[in-house]
Amino acid sequence: MLLHIIARGKIGRSPEAELVERYLKRISWPVKVTELPDRGGAIPDPSANSITIVLDERGPALSSSALAKKLEGWRDGGRREVRFLVGGADGHGAAERDGADLLLSFGPATWPHMFARAMLAEQLFRATSILANHPYHREG
Numbered sequence: 001m002l003l004h005i006i007a008r009g010k011i012g013r014s015p016e017a018e019l020v021e022r023y024l025k026r027i028s029w030p031v032k033v034t035e036l037p038d039r040g041g042a043i044p045d046p047s048a049n050s051i052t053i054v055l056d057e058r059g060p061a062l063s064s065s066a067l068a069k070k071l072e073g074w075r076d077g078g079r080r081e082v083r084f085l086v087g088g089a090d091g092h093g094a095a096e097r098d099g100a101d102l103l104l105s106f107g108p109a110t111w112p113h114m115f116a117r118a119m120l121a122e123q124l125f126r127a128t129s130i131l132a133n134h135p136y137h138r139e140g
Contacts, residue, residue, distance in 0.1 A: 002081040004032045008088035008108035016114040023121035050081040059103025
């Protein structure tokens with residue numbers, strides 16, 4: 001199953017970019033990143049049999065294990081792609097939120113969108129590590 005991060009804003013060469021790359025390289029699943037301009041630019045159409053997750057403060061904050069279980073269910077259910085939409089500084093519009101299969105929050109704090117991308121990359125690595133029984137994730 002493809003993990004597809006669709007993010008507004010160019011991350012360029014920055015500490016956040018290094019962190020994102022560090023985690024994405026470690027994921028054993030196929031991963032794709034699509035960067036869009038801060039404003040405008042069409043979000044790619046979903047592929048057949050895909051799931052769309054919008055990172056948004058209105059959604060639930062899932063534990064790493066709960067995210068892993070969701071990914072496992074989608075993978076085992078034959079989903080081909082899980083798309084993660086990371087908004088720009090202004091977040092997402094109603095159309096993106098309404099079209100999502102799931103809203104996902106990283107808690108009640110407001111995070112810079114470049115940090116959110118790094119946190120997403122880490123959580124995807126952690127979730128796939130949990131599913132592979134890799135020791136990276138340790139329950140508290």
